[in-house]
Amino acid sequence: MRRVAVAGVGKTPFxxxxxxxIRTLAVEAGQKAFHNAKTxxxxxxxxxxxxxAGPQFxxxxxxxxxxxxxxxxxxxxxxxxxxxxxxxxxxxxxxxxSIASGVYDVVMVVGVxxxxxxxxxxxxxxxxxxxxxxxxxxxxxxxPSLFAMIARRHMxxxxxxxxxxxxxxxxxxxxxxxxxDAQLRKIITLxxxxxxxxxxxxxxxxxxxxxxxxxxxxxLCAEDRVKEFTDKPVKVLGVAQASDYVGLEQKRDITxxxxxxxxxxxxxxxxxxxxxxxxxxELHDCFTIAEIIAMEDLGFVERGRGGFFSxxxxxxxxxxxxxxASGGLKSKGHxxxxxxxxxxxxxxxxxxxxxxxxxxxxxSIGLTQNLGGTGATCxxxxxxxx
Amino acid sequence: MRRVAVAGVGKTPFxxxxxxxIRTLAVEAGQKAFHNAKTxxxxxxxxxxxxxAGPQFxxxxxxxxxxxxxxxxxxxxxxxxxxxxxxxxxxxxxxxxSIASGVYDVVMVVGVxxxxxxxxxxxxxxxxxxxxxxxxxxxxxxxPSLFAMIARRHMxxxxxxxxxxxxxxxxxxxxxxxxxDAQLRKIITLxxxxxxxxxxxxxxxxxxxxxxxxxxxxxLCAEDRVKEFTDKPVKVLGVAQASDYVGLEQKRDITxxxxxxxxxxxxxxxxxxxxxxxxxxELHDCFTIAEIIAMEDLGFVERGRGGFFSxxxxxxxxxxxxxxASGGLKSKGHxxxxxxxxxxxxxxxxxxxxxxxxxxxxxSIGLTQNLGGTGATCxxxxxxxx
Numbered sequence: 162m163r164r165v166a167v168a169g170v171g172k173t174p175f176x177x178x179x180x181x182x183i184r185t186l187a188v189e190a191g192q193k194a195f196h197n198a199k200t201x202x203x204x205x206x207x208x209x210x211x212x213x214a215g216p217q218f219x220x221x222x223x224x225x226x227x228x229x230x231x232x233x234x235x236x237x238x239x240x241x242x243x244x245x246x247x248x249x250x251x252x253x254x255x256x257x258x259s260i261a262s263g264v265y266d267v268v269m270v271v272g273v274x275x276x277x278x279x280x281x282x283x284x285x286x287x288x289x290x291x292x293x294x295x296x297x298x299x300x301x302x303x304x305p306s307l308f309a310m311i312a313r314r315h316m317x318x319x320x321x322x323x324x325x326x327x328x329x330x331x332x333x334x335x336x337x338x339x340x341x342d343a344q345l346r347k348i349i350t351l352x353x354x355x356x357x358x359x360x361x362x363x364x365x366x367x368x369x370x371x372x373x374x375x376x377x378x379x380x381l382c383a384e385d386r387v388k389e390f391t392d393k394p395v396k397v398l399g400v401a402q403a404s405d406y407v408g409l410e411q412k413r414d415i416t417x418x419x420x421x422x423x424x425x426x427x428x429x430x431x432x433x434x435x436x437x438x439x440x441x442x443e444l445h446d447c448f449t450i451a452e453i454i455a456m457e458d459l460g461f462v463e464r465g466r467g468g469f470f471s472x473x474x475x476x477x478x479x480x481x482x483x484x485x486a487s488g489g490l491k492s493k494g495h496x497x498x499x500x501x502x503x504x505x506x507x508x509x510x511x512x513x514x515x516x517x518x519x520x521x522x523x524x525s526i527g528l529t530q531n532l533g534g535t536g537a538t539c540x541x542x543x544x545x546x547x
Numbered sequence: 548m549r550r551v552a553v554a555g556v557g558k559t560p561f562x563x564x565x566x567x568x569i570r571t572l573a574v575e576a577g578q579k580a581f582h583n584a585k586t587x588x589x590x591x592x593x594x595x596x597x598x599x600a601g602p603q604f605x606x607x608x609x610x611x612x613x614x615x616x617x618x619x620x621x622x623x624x625x626x627x628x629x630x631x632x633x634x635x636x637x638x639x640x641x642x643x644x645s646i647a648s649g650v651y652d653v654v655m656v657v658g659v660x661x662x663x664x665x666x667x668x669x670x671x672x673x674x675x676x677x678x679x680x681x682x683x684x685x686x687x688x689x690x691p692s693l694f695a696m697i698a699r700r701h702m703x704x705x706x707x708x709x710x711x712x713x714x715x716x717x718x719x720x721x722x723x724x725x726x727x728d729a730q731l732r733k734i735i736t737l738x739x740x741x742x743x744x745x746x747x748x749x750x751x752x753x754x755x756x757x758x759x760x761x762x763x764x765x766x767l768c769a770e771d772r773v774k775e776f777t778d779k780p781v782k783v784l785g786v787a788q789a790s791d792y793v794g795l796e797q798k799r800d801i802t803x804x805x806x807x808x809x810x811x812x813x814x815x816x817x818x819x820x821x822x823x824x825x826x827x828x829e830l831h832d833c834f835t836i837a838e839i840i841a842m843e844d845l846g847f848v849e850r851g852r853g854g855f856f857s858x859x860x861x862x863x864x865x866x867x868x869x870x871x872a873s874g875g876l877k878s879k880g881h882x883x884x885x886x887x888x889x890x891x892x893x894x895x896x897x898x899x900x901x902x903x904x905x906x907x908x909x910x911s912i913g914l915t916q917n918l919g920g921t922g923a924t925c926x927x928x929x930x931x932x933x
Contacts, residue, residue, distance in 0.1 A: 162650065213608065222677055223919060243611075262645075407609055
């Protein structure tokens with residue numbers, strides 16, 4: 162298989178934008194990526210879109226050609242990939258494969274979600290579509306309640322404390338405060354985070370990510386052509402996708418996600434690297450407990466020790482393993498279908514040394530981990546600076 | 548790129564099945580494909596799902612792992628592709644690429660739609676999601692009205708008559724009558740078809756395809772491994788996907804679809820064949836006019852002559868170019884997300900000589916054409932018997 166590189170990236174700010182529809186957001190991100198790669202629509206040979214619930218939030222389906230034609234692309238294959246909150250991770254994986262295979266040289270992948278709409282009152286129901294409808298959702302589970310069960314079990318099994326969860330939120334808010342594109346730029350204290358308004362015990366308001374609008378775009382190309390587009394090429398060293406049961410009660414163990422472990426293992430193998438070589442990461446902190454479990458499943462820390470590791474400050478920007486320097490889903494925002502590609506954009510900006518005030522000291526190898534549902538889909542990518 | 552073959556196929560009957568949910572349908576088709584290929588879930592390296600509007604019809608999203616795990620697959624990448632009524636054509640295209648690229652050897656692709664549900668009253672609105680929401684749909688267009696405009700223009704430009712449209716319906720009903728899996732097994736006369744209840748003039752009830760539940764599955768594999776699975780291998784000779792503007796008013800000409808022409812051209816080139824070498828085809832007759840235009844865009848007949856060609860009987864099973872020997876979307880049924888893969892299954896059954904009473908005399912090279920919206924997506928595949 163051919164080696165693949167990142168030719169350009171772009172993204173919109175994340176937030177609640179009453180004046181921007183789903184296409185406007187996606188086009189803004191795509192045009193920024195064209196600009197960043199000093200290229201245009203005529204150079205693209207395929208278009209992949211990651212989107213979770215556009216039809217339900219906006220009424221518009223068939224979104225891939227709807228968006229690609231607005232970006233000036235016509236005639237090429239335009240395909241939407243859906244895999245819950247890992248939709249644009251899945252689109253990124255297909256886009257990577259289409260180049261690694263030799264079918265295409267240059268491909269655009271965009272992730273987008275428009276969650277504030279006339280349907281926002283239904284957001285918990287719509288997000289519930291990522292769970293097991295006839296099973297857990299029918300009996301009243303919601304995503305906060307599912308992750309609350311996961312958190313409760315992690316506390317029981319490993320002694321994880323509310324302060325450990327809170328430390329994830331405090332750190333991600335601290336990082337997002339420095340990110341001009343973040344949705345919630347607000348420093349919070351550990352005490353505030355521990356005493357947040359209850360959502361689904363033990364999770365409170367500060368343990369939950371946001372309802373957001375936003376889009377992100379990446380242009381991928383064959384590595385031997387990347388110099389045409391950028392002086393700061395980034396290599397895709399490894400990437401993998403894996404899946405698992407959708408229903409939480411079907412899993413063998415709810416404090417570890419097999420799909421994350423499988424995807425990580427394959428991505429590490431492809432990159433010829435292990436967790437010790439990863440310098441920083443963007444992880445899927447849809448809830449604080451998810452970031453803790455991700456660190457464990459990715460091998461950054463021993464199983465059960467994620468909460469302690471976070472509480473000790475190791476995942477801060479100045480720590481030994483900076484996690485979510487962007488602010489993560491918690492502070493940066495979580496337009497679900499955009500998140501996977503946005504993580505790639507964030508890692509690319511770090512690798513290029515273009516992350517502004519949140520720039521990390523070590524920035525030559527970064528990882529992204531994008532989760533769908535309670536771990537039924539996971540996409541892991543490992544990116545390296547030239 | 549590696550050559551790809553069909554290892555096995557399966558599908559459910561199409562119809563309105565109050566007792567079968569979306570997962571049950573997909574699993575039934577998938578299990579039949581396993582049986583047909585004398586294999587099981589453990590041999591699959593990736594899973595692609597084509598589905599258009601499952602979340603809206605059923606509330607269930609994240610459908611790829613929801614279905615793949617029910618079929619016994621865990622750990623592998625499970626991805627849903629959406630491209631309106633060409634969703635499973637798009638999934639088939641990605642599945643093909645994943646093997647042609649050398650990434651995987653054996654992959655399952657399933658298409659499914661469950662259209663009869665508590666949301667069926669909203670079917671016109673949900674299908675409208677495949678059109679241009681802020682443009683044509685907002686002002687009251689529906690898919691029957693959009694295709695009515697296309698038909699009206701084709702009549703004006705080329706002298707196509709209501710009897711020409713009706714001849715498509717009569718022929719597809721004649722074929723579907725012989726298909727035990729077809730939804731509407733009913734012979735109709737030309738007079739009946741011309742005098743059907745008006746839907747959107749000049750289209751009447753007999754010009755419109757059906758609201759259906761159903762699923763279809765194909766197992767693809769690297770050609771050099773196909774003998775492990777079947778004694779009747781079918782080769783994927785060519786396959787291509789293309790896209791175009793979603794809104795009808797954005798197209799340069801509404802009686803020809805650029806995406807169909809582009810996909811056909813690429814698929815012919817890959818196969819090293821032209822329209823004259825195609826012996827039979829399954830075309831996307833969501834409306835009778837769509838079958839007529841598809842024949843023209845694929846080069847089976849001169850532009851503007853599709854209606855005459857059909858009326859003269861050339862597309863019947865005994866004609867020079869049999870079209871939709873399965874009964875097509877008109878009689879077989881049109882569970883939108885299942886249609887693209889179902890067309891492949893129908894062609895494979897013909898190529899293998901397993902099409903029962905509707906078996907064609909010449910059956911060594913067949914073509915499928917799967918359309919999304921009013922031509923914003925098209926997938927064309929060319930399949931050949933060994």
